[in-house]
Amino acid sequence: MNSFGAFLKRKHGGRIQRVSIDAGFTCPNVDGAVAKGGCNFCDNRSFSPSRRVRLQKVADQLRQGIETVRRRYSKVSGFIAYFQPATNTYAPVEQLEEIFELAVSIHPEIVGLAIGTRPDCVPDSVLTLIERLAKTSDVSVEYGMQSIHDESLKWMNRAHNHAHMINAIDRSRNRHFETCAHVILGIPGETHAMMMETAEEIGRLGFDAIKLHNLYAVRGTPLGTEVLEGKVEMMEYDTYLQTLVDFLERIPPHVIVERISGDAPPDFLIAPLWCLKKSELRLAIEKEFERRGTVQGSRWTPPSIDPTFRPIPTDQTPDAIRVQIDQRGRLPVLKLQDQ
Numbered sequence: 001m002n003s004f005g006a007f008l009k010r011k012h013g014g015r016i017q018r019v020s021i022d023a024g025f026t027c028p029n030v031d032g033a034v035a036k037g038g039c040n041f042c043d044n045r046s047f048s049p050s051r052r053v054r055l056q057k058v059a060d061q062l063r064q065g066i067e068t069v070r071r072r073y074s075k076v077s078g079f080i081a082y083f084q085p086a087t088n089t090y091a092p093v094e095q096l097e098e099i100f101e102l103a104v105s106i107h108p109e110i111v112g113l114a115i116g117t118r119p120d121c122v123p124d125s126v127l128t129l130i131e132r133l134a135k136t137s138d139v140s141v142e143y144g145m146q147s148i149h150d151e152s153l154k155w156m157n158r159a160h161n162h163a164h165m166i167n168a169i170d171r172s173r174n175r176h177f178e179t180c181a182h183v184i185l186g187i188p189g190e191t192h193a194m195m196m197e198t199a200e201e202i203g204r205l206g207f208d209a210i211k212l213h214n215l216y217a218v219r220g221t222p223l224g225t226e227v228l229e230g231k232v233e234m235m236e237y238d239t240y241l242q243t244l245v246d247f248l249e250r251i252p253p254h255v256i257v258e259r260i261s262g263d264a265p266p267d268f269l270i271a272p273l274w275c276l277k278k279s280e281l282r283l284a285i286e287k288e289f290e291r292r293g294t295v296q297g298s299r300w301t302p303p304s305i306d307p308t309f310r311p312i313p314t315d316q317t318p319d320a321i322r323v324q325i326d327q328r329g330r331l332p333v334l335k336l337q338d339q
């Protein structure tokens, strides 16, 4: 498996740690731009539309995060500022520029940015900004693809479809930043064959990296309620292990595997509890590859069209989102927080 830790070590010559930042973004799937309520698995109670990007808060989080990592690991060669919760490209583009520039410049050991977002929330203006940042720093854009099956996206209340993902990745390619797909395995109603179709799409669309998660339920979410009421079941450990290895065999060998399972703090996690044992799962995957005599990419078939030659489509960002990013203008609270 082409693991993330080993990739970063090869690239930077030492251990690189991510520092997670909550920069105060909200989400178009929560504030009503495309839907309300958010995804059924997402604890988005804090993403109120009145949340605002705060420069000072970002700077403090980065400094504190770096100190915490340093106390835990003695040998760290650098850090990645990871914009993680909510939709981190959902703000006026000049405001995004200010906040991302701050993150890459605040500490000499920050080597790059990771930006988590939705596939329907990257108009060309945002991609142009990220492309420019990627000329001087490592930048990864993490797209919440989850599945290629629209019925699954509907079940999760994602409020976008797979066509948005294809449009976003086809406009992101060849812009010098890394593209990462976030995928969930174990969505109710998805057969093994459907999950393998999602695996094959990773190579077809030319993603650079992948984050694989088992579906898991946390307290205070619609999914959590359904699991507690016995209406939805989570994947069993053994099924997940087999499905995961089947999936990894079908993605290209060069794709970086950034995650192999999802989890949440024990106090919030409802199910499945096995996902708390991450290192056990990692060892079990290695053993299963060994038992099968396969590796990542063993069953990958290169696509008929090299992804780098796929045509660049026109921007299909929904108008309700584009208006927020391209026309809303600068939020006055940004300056207030910066003083």
Ligand code: SF4
Binding pocket: 027, 028, 029, 030, 037, 038, 039, 042, 043, 044, 085, 086, 087, 118, 144, 158
């Ligand atoms: S798109 Fe992301 S941030 Fe928005 S509700 Fe879904 S999981 Fe949460």
